[in-house]
Amino acid sequence: MDRPGRLLLLSELCVRNVAYDVALSRFLLTWKRRVSSPMYRPFRPSLSHSVPVSEIISVREEDKESGSRRKDDSTWKKIKDGDGTDCRKSFTVSYVERCRQHRWRCAEVTFTCTEGALCQTWVSSIREQLASISSRPRSLLVYINPYGGKCQAKHIFEQKVAPLFAQAGISTHVIVTDYANHARDHLRTDAEINKFDGVVCVGGDGMFSEIIHGLVWRTQIDCGVDPNCPDETLSPCSLRIGIIPAGSTDCICFATVGTNDPITSALHIIVGQSQSPSTAAHH
Structure with missing residues (x-):
C-alpha cells in the first residue's frame, strides 16, 4: 500500500452517528473511530479503515432530500442552527472493495459534517486528488x-x-x-x-x-x-x-x-x- 504522504485534511466526522477521525493525504483516505476515554473498552481495538485514493471511484455531496429520508430515531441527534433548520451536511465516498476470488465490488461510506463549508471542502479536495490521477480514463x-x-x-x-x-x-x-x-x-x-x-x-x-x-x-x-x-x-x-x-x-x-x-x-x-x-x- 502507498505511503500516507503529506496530510491534506483532518476532521472529526460522523459515520452512522459515531465519531471518527477522518484524514486525507495524496495517497490514502483513512477513518478511525474515536475513543471517548481510556476506560472505554480498553481491550477492544479501535475501528480503523483506509482506502487508497487511487481506488476511490467517486465522491458526491448528499442533498437535503436524501438526508431527510434517513430514519429519525433516538440514535440520530439532529444538529440545528439558530433558526432551527437542520445544518448537517453529508458526503459519500464510493471505493473499491476486494472480495474473494479476485472479485472487486463498489462499497460506500457516508460521512456527516456539522458545517456545509466543511463538507464542500472535503468533496472538492477528494475530487482534486482523483482528477490528478493521469492513468484514469475520462x-x-x-x-x-x-x-x-x-x-x-x-x-x-x-x-x-x-x-x-x-x-x-x-x-x-x-x-x-x-x-x-x-x-x-x-x-x-x-x-x-x-x-x-x-x-x-x-x-x-x-x-x-x-x-x-x-x-x-x-x-x-x-x-x-x-x-x-x-x-x-x-x-x-x-x-x-x-x-x-x-x-x-x-x-x-x-x-x-x-x-x-x-x-x-x-x-x-x-x-x-x-x-x-x-x-x-x-x-
Whole structure:
C-alpha cells in the first residue's frame, strides 16, 4: 500500500452517528473511530479503515432530500442552527472493495459534517486528488458484440457497467457491432481515436482480437508505416484496451484480472489499472 504522504485534511466526522477521525493525504483516505476515554473498552481495538485514493471511484455531496429520508430515531441527534433548520451536511465516498476470488465490488461510506463549508471542502479536495490521477480514463470508445456468448453483452453493459462508468465521470461512445469484424473495420478507418483515452470491448476473446487487429493497423497508418510490409518496424499504440467479459470464452480477461466478472473488469478500467501483454501472459 502507498505511503500516507503529506496530510491534506483532518476532521472529526460522523459515520452512522459515531465519531471518527477522518484524514486525507495524496495517497490514502483513512477513518478511525474515536475513543471517548481510556476506560472505554480498553481491550477492544479501535475501528480503523483506509482506502487508497487511487481506488476511490467517486465522491458526491448528499442533498437535503436524501438526508431527510434517513430514519429519525433516538440514535440520530439532529444538529440545528439558530433558526432551527437542520445544518448537517453529508458526503459519500464510493471505493473499491476486494472480495474473494479476485472479485472487486463498489462499497460506500457516508460521512456527516456539522458545517456545509466543511463538507464542500472535503468533496472538492477528494475530487482534486482523483482528477490528478493521469492513468484514469475520462473518455472511452466502447464496442459491444451483441451476438457473442449468450447474447447478453448489451444487457451486461447497460445494467452493470454503464452505471459505474457514469458514476466515475467517464464519458462513453458506444457502438453495437452488426457483423463479424465490424469493430476491426471501424477502428481501421472511421474511429476518431484521438478523442479517447482507451477502447473497451464488451464480448469474448474474438472481440478482443478484432480490437487488437484494428488498433495495430490504424496505428501504423497514422504513423506512416505500411502494415503490409514485413520489413517495417511497427509503431506502438498508446491507447489502452479494456475487456468486459461477455463471451462464450473469456480467457484473456481471466488471465489479466483473475476472474471473468464484468463488474470487476469495469472497476479495473475506472481506476486505470493496467497490465502489459507480457505480464498478462504470466498472470
